Amino acid sequence: MDITFLGAAGGVTGSCHLVRVGDRRLLLDCGMFQGGREEEAHNRDPFPFDAAALDAVVLSHAHLDHSGRLPLLARRGFRGPVHATPATIDLARVLLRDAAHLQESDAERENRRRLRQGKGLVKPLFTADDVEAALRLFRPLDFDVPADILPGVRATLVPAGHILGAASIVLDLEEDGRRRRVAFSGDIGQDDSCMLPPPRPPDRADLVLLESTYGDRNHRARAATHEEIAGVLESAWEAGGNLFIPAFSIGRTQELLTLFAQHYDEWRLDRWLLFVDSPMAIQANTVHLRHDHLVREEARPLFAGRGLRERLPNLRETASTEESMRINSVRRGALVIAGSGMCTGGRILHHFRHNLWRRECRVMIVGYQGEGTLGRRLVDGAERVTIHGEEIRVAAGIHTIGGLSAHAGQDELAAWYGAIEGRPAVALVHGEARGREGLARRLSAAWGVQPTLPRAGELIAL
Ligand SMILES: [Zn+2]
Known part of the structure; x- marks a missing residue:
């Protein structure tokens, strides 16, 4: 059993982590890299795994930096299920269709320019057809209903308070009689959002993957x-x-x-x-x-x-x-x-x-x-x-106006982790250097843990 960090490892976009249990492989999120041209060029990189041989995906929420490469995954041969809450599926449908439309019209505009310059043509990152192929793979999974999604893999989604349907993902894994629990925070919202209930940390875990977008600071009071x-x-x-x-x-x-x-x-x-x-x-x-x-x-x-x-x-x-x-x-x-x-x-x-x-x-x-x-x-x-x-x-x-973030601030992130029984090992993802290092110092001072700050491609054995 192990987990490999493939995106949002040292940055805040491209969320994607590969979990291996025996000969089964599943992804937590398959997000798009966003930001500058250089960052976005990575969306066209081949996946560092065989998409067709992948068994399942569990999606934390609809935002494109978590869901945006699912159409590519479908185009490259993935046919397994994508588990997500029903609200996430509905929002992903809206977001992914809009993204395909943008990709296609951007490519068209670029190609008109390239034709005039006598340059070769570009293809959109993905098309409306790719999106529909990905949407057909979605399988609804309600909050708090444990589901045996693969042999040796039970997934439970718990509310993360970030956007409608956003979940933290708890995976109970079993290989040769050994059991491990991995809890992936996804993006965690603020406790006092006017619209969504507060995020709910899992009761226990052996390894926690914790977001750290605002790991170095707190938001202005509500x-x-x-x-x-x-x-x-x-x-x-x-x-x-x-x-x-x-x-x-x-x-x-x-x-x-x-x-x-x-x-x-x-x-x-x-x-x-x-x-x-x-x-x-x-x-x-x-x-x-x-x-x-x-x-x-x-x-x-x-x-x-x-x-x-x-x-x-x-x-x-x-x-x-x-x-x-x-x-x-x-x-x-x-x-x-x-x-x-x-x-x-x-x-x-x-x-x-x-x-x-x-x-x-x-x-x-x-x-x-x-x-x-x-x-x-x-x-x-x-x-x-x-x-x-x-x-x-x-x-x-x-x-x-500074205080309306959909992400938890440092105090809330530290409290979310602190509520998990037994101070489990923790890897900080989804944060720039400042956020990750700030949260690492805070967790270590408050709870005496030494968080891992994984780079893309790094693997943690379970
Ligand atoms: Zn998000």
């Missing part, structure tokens, strides 16, 4: 974050223009809607025209409605029946391009949530072209903005930005 948001809403209204919130369509958008419903009167949201201007976010809203039993009890009325309509009567979900373009004629009082989360594409760019140069408008940044993205340039105070090839002056006010 109450202070809410006060900040209230302040931005008030000043945006006073300024007399529109307010734009770039947000990831899955997770962050629904969390914002939950917050808005909970503070509707207090934040005087009735005076705004609320828009969710993203086809993917609208589909994700529907997935949340279908799995409303997975959200926190307080948030459930919003995602049950006509909850969204009743709790946010001024909310409009604008799916079509025409409806989206009509928002451009609103000069004042529009509060628009639109993708993409880091302003690297999507409808938020159209809104920026129409509004960023207006000093009475405001932008509220609610998520992490990666190096080199338009969102990061706005946060850093750029006076001019280029959108769709056109230079735009930034006169609108830019506000950054």
Whole structure:
């Protein structure tokens, strides 16, 4: 029995770990590398195992950095089951189809350029057909229901509180009468999310694979974050223009809607025209409605029946391009949530072209903005930005809200581990050097363990 770290080992994307039990092999996650060109080129590397000979995959959650290479796995011959919660399957369907569409249109655009330059053509990383082939392999597995997925492998999914359906994966392995339990955290959410119940650590394990995205720091307290948001809403209204919130369509958008419903009167949201201007976010809203039993009890009325309509009567979900373009004629009082989360594409760019140069408008940044993205340039105070090839002056006010992460901070990660019986061996994954080293120091000070910081390709025997 052993486990080999193949991705998110020294970085935060490409989550993928290979577990071997006797002659059986299974993967925990099969995620995409994201970030710069160099990072993303690794998505085209051959898998360091025979995809056709792989027996199963267990998927922690739908985010592409955990699920995004499943279409490639299917294309390269994998025919086994992909076990995931029903909500993860529904969200992965939305995300993977959208990703295929993007891959195909990016390749088309690149090929038009290459034709003009007389260069060879490129292929999309994967196609819509690859995605459908992968989706056919999904097998629903509910939380807390142990399943014997292979001889000698029992899998149990437990809530991880990160996005809807997100799980930590507990594997009970048996080989020649020897038993070992591996617990893979997946991505762990914050304890006090307004929408999801807190993550639940497994009771015991022999080896823990723990994420460490924010292993070196804590988030700003929830109450202070809410006060900040209230302040931005008030000043945006006073300024007399529109307010734009770039947000990831899955997770962050629904969390914002939950917050808005909970503070509707207090934040005087009735005076705004609320828009969710993203086809993917609208589909994700529907997935949340279908799995409303997975959200926190307080948030459930919003995602049950006509909850969204009743709790946010001024909310409009604008799916079509025409409806989206009509928002451009609103000069004042529009509060628009639109993708993409880091302003690297999507409808938020159209809104920026129409509004960023207006000093009475405001932008509220609610998520992490990666190096080199338009969102990061706005946060850093750029006076001019280029959108769709056109230079735009930034006169609108830019506000950054720090505390809304879908990831646990250092204290919460340390507490999650500390709740597991017997201080098991722990390997830190899904973190940059700072996050991993910060969490390693913290765990060692608090619990006296020496965490392993595996590199890609490294193996731990069980
Ligand atoms: Zn995630």
